[in-house]
């Protein structure tokens with residue numbers, strides 16, 4: 001098939017009077033006795049293009065008027081300024097070919113559908129305005145993330161998806177095995193003998209590329225990963241998915257303050273990018289998804305992000321006049337309701353919470369001199385809560401070994417990780433940004449299921 005012109009490109013540099021061919025799917029059809037209007041959308045922009053069929057120009061006008069919503073068309077016509085108020089240009093049709101028909105059972109007729117209903121037809125929802133905008137934004141942001149790190153000289157590394165180590169230590173690894181589900185070999189103790197499995201050990205899907213990312217940072221200085229991440233976390237919330245994408249930068253010769261600086265610069269860059277490069281879709285979100293979105297993103301693009309200590313965060317929460325569902329006490333982790341209170345009510349914008357109690361954080365975080373906290377940071381943003389989790393890493397071998405012992409993290413399987421602290425160890429830091437949380441934050445969409453093309457959540461793996 002010949003190279004297709006995307007409608008967005010056609011409208012970006014219009015040449016009125018030129019003959020053009022476009023391809024797309026019918027969003028709506030309006031017919032009167034002498035003229036018919038079809039809105040055709042090819043996914044490249046929000047508006048699509050209005051194509052105009054006139055009886056006097058088309059011998060089979062009556063037949064063409066029977067075209068239905070959802071059909072795939074190839075149309076050739078002349079691009080002309082539109083007399084209508086809703087669009088600048090329209091296509092005056094000379095030739096129209098129905099490539100694929102759609103009957104009246106097509107579920108996306110013109111009326112508005114709920115997001116819940118659209119989740120049940122995830123195979124068709126990309127053809128709606130909302131999901132067109134969400135997935136264009138998502139795609140653009142992925143490019144922007146690579147651009148940001150390329151501009152800063154970071155090396156892009158692909159860390160393994162199948163792994164034998166549970167980086168976060170939360171026991172949320174999905175098992176990967178080639179053993180038969182029935183009759184897996186057992187060892188003398190009666191447990192499954194993973195020594196006979198494909199990899200000769202117990203393996204799972206990665207919960208984070210950080211540990212391998214750290215090794216690359218100890219060779220390339222500044223690196224990042226951007227890949228799929230899996231967590232068998234049985235939490236049915238609007239913010240958790242079992243399969244999500246994470247961006248994890250890691251910097252050698254860097255501390256927690258450098259880490260927060262990078263995170264703030266990164267988020268500001270992505271806000272500016274969305275406003276500038278995705279303006280049509282962002283304006284749509286502002287109109288239909290969250291009023292005031294543009295203003296919110298603009299202010300974040302310029303903002304200095306606040307930084308508060310975990311201690312201070314706890315004091316704010318204890319003094320809150322609202323009541324929380326979960327308890328607030330030094331030593332307990334922050335729940336989404338706490339995070340949102342801090343960012344929305346206390347600060348009124350993005351805020352880093354720094355230096356958490358060591359008991360609630362992973363083994364690899366750098367131990368502070370106070371003996372009770374580690375150099376961890378979470379970035380909290382309005383509406384979403386935690387969008388970034390990161391830390392300075394424990395670069396001192398002895399301290400790391402002690403902490404692993406205290407936490408019951410076995411040394412032997414992590415011998416390679418420990419080696420990085422033996423030869424040329426450096427202070428280093430990094431973080432993980434949940435890609436879906438970012439898309440939610442920038443689009444105003446409130447459910448993670450609506451920013452993933454085909455979401456994986458407890459009891460849902462359809463499509």
Ligand code: 4AD
Nearest residue numbers: 208210240241244248387388389390430431432434
């Ligand atoms: O805070 P987390 O668990 O941190 C890590 O995995 C570190 N190894 C990152 C690092 O320092 N390199 O996860 C990081 C981020 C969270 O802040 C959140 O945005 C996102 O990943 N995230 C999830 N997003 C969707 N669904 C889930 N189940 C998520 N769990 C974490």
Ligand code: MG
Nearest residue numbers: 378386388389
């Ligand atoms: Mg976290």
